[in-house]
Amino acid sequence: MEDYTMKKVFGIAALLLALAACNKETEITPVEQPSDSKGITITATLAPKTADAKAVADKGDNKITVTWAKNEHIAILYDKDGAQVADATITAVDGTTGAATISFTVVSGTPDNTACTLVYPYSAAKDDKSGVKDAATLLSAQDGTLNANLDVRVGAGTIRTTTPGLDVTTQPAAQFAIFKFTVKNANASATIDVKPLIITIGTQDYVITPASATSTLYVALPAVSGQTVSFSATGSDSKTYTCSKDGVTFAAAKYYQSTLKMAAYKQLSAATAEDIGKVVGQDGNIYDTKAAATAAGTQAVAMIAYVGNGEGLALALTDEGGMTWSTAKSTCEGKNTSLAVTGGTWMLPSQDQWKAMFKAFGGNEAKCDGLNTALATAGDELKKDGSYWSSTPYDGGRAWYARLIDAQWRFDSMDYSLRVRACLSFTATRVLAEATAEDKGKVVCAAGHLHTAKTAVPAGCTAVGILGKVTETGHGLILALQDATAQTWNTINGWTTVTAYAGTTLKQLPAGALGSLTSYTTLGSTAVSNWCVAQKSDYKAIFVNLGSTTGDSEGKTYDGNVNAYITTGVGGTAISGSYWSATEGDYTIAWYFASIYWYYSNKKYSSSVRPVLGF
Numbered sequence: 001m002e003d004y005t006m007k008k009v010f011g012i013a014a015l016l017l018a019l020a021a022c023n024k025e026t027e028i029t030p031v032e033q034p035s036d037s038k039g040i041t042i043t044a045t046l047a048p049k050t051a052d053a054k055a056v057a058d059k060g061d062n063k064i065t066v067t068w069a070k071n072e073h074i075a076i077l078y079d080k081d082g083a084q085v086a087d088a089t090i091t092a093v094d095g096t097t098g099a100a101t102i103s104f105t106v107v108s109g110t111p112d113n114t115a116c117t118l119v120y121p122y123s124a125a126k127d128d129k130s131g132v133k134d135a136a137t138l139l140s141a142q143d144g145t146l147n148a149n150l151d152v153r154v155g156a157g158t159i160r161t162t163t164p165g166l167d168v169t170t171q172p173a174a175q176f177a178i179f180k181f182t183v184k185n186a187n188a189s190a191t192i193d194v195k196p197l198i199i200t201i202g203t204q205d206y207v208i209t210p211a212s213a214t215s216t217l218y219v220a221l222p223a224v225s226g227q228t229v230s231f232s233a234t235g236s237d238s239k240t241y242t243c244s245k246d247g248v249t250f251a252a253a254k255y256y257q258s259t260l261k262m263a264a265y266k267q268l269s270a271a272t273a274e275d276i277g278k279v280v281g282q283d284g285n286i287y288d289t290k291a292a293a294t295a296a297g298t299q300a301v302a303m304i305a306y307v308g309n310g311e312g313l314a315l316a317l318t319d320e321g322g323m324t325w326s327t328a329k330s331t332c333e334g335k336n337t338s339l340a341v342t343g344g345t346w347m348l349p350s351q352d353q354w355k356a357m358f359k360a361f362g363g364n365e366a367k368c369d370g371l372n373t374a375l376a377t378a379g380d381e382l383k384k385d386g387s388y389w390s391s392t393p394y395d396g397g398r399a400w401y402a403r404l405i406d407a408q409w410r411f412d413s414m415d416y417s418l419r420v421r422a423c424l425s426f427t428a429t430r431v432l433a434e435a436t437a438e439d440k441g442k443v444v445c446a447a448g449h450l451h452t453a454k455t456a457v458p459a460g461c462t463a464v465g466i467l468g469k470v471t472e473t474g475h476g477l478i479l480a481l482q483d484a485t486a487q488t489w490n491t492i493n494g495w496t497t498v499t500a501y502a503g504t505t506l507k508q509l510p511a512g513a514l515g516s517l518t519s520y521t522t523l524g525s526t527a528v529s530n531w532c533v534a535q536k537s538d539y540k541a542i543f544v545n546l547g548s549t550t551g552d553s554e555g556k557t558y559d560g561n562v563n564a565y566i567t568t569g570v571g572g573t574a575i576s577g578s579y580w581s582a583t584e585g586d587y588t589i590a591w592y593f594a595s596i597y598w599y600y601s602n603k604k605y606s607s608s609v610r611p612v613l614g615f
């Protein structure tokens with residue numbers, strides 16, 4: 001009993017997905033249908049001259065060129081005593097017509113005229129050989145590049161075994177629409193580099209994660225009719241960008257070019273003190289005004305009233321009413337079910353939380369005037385003649401409340417009915433300006449955030465360095481992730497710009513001496529020196545703070561503990577070799593550090609440089 005080997009020439013060649021007319025007036029522009037008269041239907045055309053050419057290509061001619069390529073695989077699904085799959089290999093592609101010759105083997109005894117399903121690529125066939133995998137499985141994770149994975153095709157045929165052959169009754173047809181998205185800001189004045197881009201259709205998320213943030217992404221999506229399509233992306237500026245469009249229709253086997261006009265919103269977790277007074281949408285994003293939240297399709301639920309040291313508070317826009325202390329607590333906590341906010345937790349404010357919110361608007365510990373001025377535009381003011389419960393007990397039967405009329409804190413029986421206003425508690429991003437000695441070793445990004453070390457920096461953030469030293473007065477040094485250009489100490493000494501940092505002197509590197517480092521003058525809202533060479537005492541302090549156990553009688557140098565901060569999660573280059581400090585020995589020598597010792601060398605010799613940023 002021998003298996004049959006068959007060859008079949010597909011009667012089709014390069015498959016063209018024609019241009020969709022672009023409507024660049026709307027926020028999302030994939031909605032316009034290409035007209036059939038523009039050649040949407042599959043037609044034969046010339047194939048590339050080389051059979052091994054890229055299978056899917058955008059040649060800049062407003063269409064996606066799709067060709068069969070030699071050695072690609074197609075699954076032939078059929079039934080013979082149960083579901084079977086034959087692995088059909090494209091053995092040749094006609095250089096003139098683009099037609100593909102495939103070869104595959106079916107099990108012996110397969111009856112003549114057995115129906116089959118063709119699935120391209122082979123990997124798109126279901127593991128149980130019952131057909132093509134669903135769109136969610138095939139498309140939920142993409143990388144934004146135009147590749148063969150975007151071109152999934154299904155056809156049908158009849159396997160002949162008496163006279164071996166394959167009759168293709170339905171040529172393999174593309175299952176998905178292919179989009180070329182260009183991401184721009186809300187008024188389309190600039191492109192936005194994003195990573196990732198998340199497209200939501202119904203309950204299904206399609207997550208497009210490019211290798212690095214980019215404004216141009218190719219995406220395959222299943223055909224939809226009259227549905228809402230929502231887009232969310234993280235920009236390289238750390239902001240969250242969103243847009244949405246109702247009533248969207250697009251078809252499989254068509255190519256759409258689309259500009260996404262996306263508005264930027266920060267998420268609660270990215271809130272800084274600059275966001276105090278802005279409102280929080282139920283979607284967990286921060287909006288300038290209540291109206292802006294409404295325009296974005298969400299509901300303003302709270303106003304940011306305090307941000308500091310990684311914690312944030314947003315006060316609800318309305319009172320809950322008058323109630324006893326225990327009911328006040330359960331009512332506020334109940335909002336986590338009735339009015340859940342992404343990234344926040346509803347609670348009755350504690351006495352300290354109330355004080356923090358009053359103070360953030362210039363009040364004293366119970367003076368609400370500043371807070372009320374901000375609330376007047378965002379929502380309802382606190383009742384100036386009212387008393388508001390805090391969650392802080394005074395004793396077993398009494399609790400603290402703020403008496404606003406005279407700005408006093410009082411306590412009284414928990415059974416009394418007093419006014420209640422809930423607040424949202426959330427974790428905010430700590431920023432460089434808030435750095436304390438406890439933040440040593442954290443990763444500093446270009447936005448000025450302090451990120452947890454030795455883990456991946458969040459999408460949209462660019463790591464700049466490792467926080468190596470923080471003084472009691474809030475100054476500090478950030479150690480670079482890369483070396484600057486190797487150079488002589490005399491060159492360093494010749495630099496005329498000197499930046500004072502917490503009593504020491506940094507030697508500032510001119511742009512030409514930075515090598516591949518990017519120049520910085522600010523990290524977020526914190527002003528920093530430009531890249532500098534630090535004094536010997538500063539480098540030693542940084543190495544101690546980053547856990548070095550290596551050095552000599554002159555002090556610690558770098559080791560694997562130090563390099564772990566530089567290389568893990570942030571992709572820096574390990575310190576290796578000998579590095580100048582800015583500290584002079586005498587008129588001919590200066591101090592440098594190597595892996596296990598501090599020593600001095602003639603200033604005219606070239607050595608490595610690992611700069612720092614002061615703040």
Ligand SMILES: [Zn+2]
Pocket residue numbers: 238445446447448449450451458461462
């Ligand atoms: Zn960041």
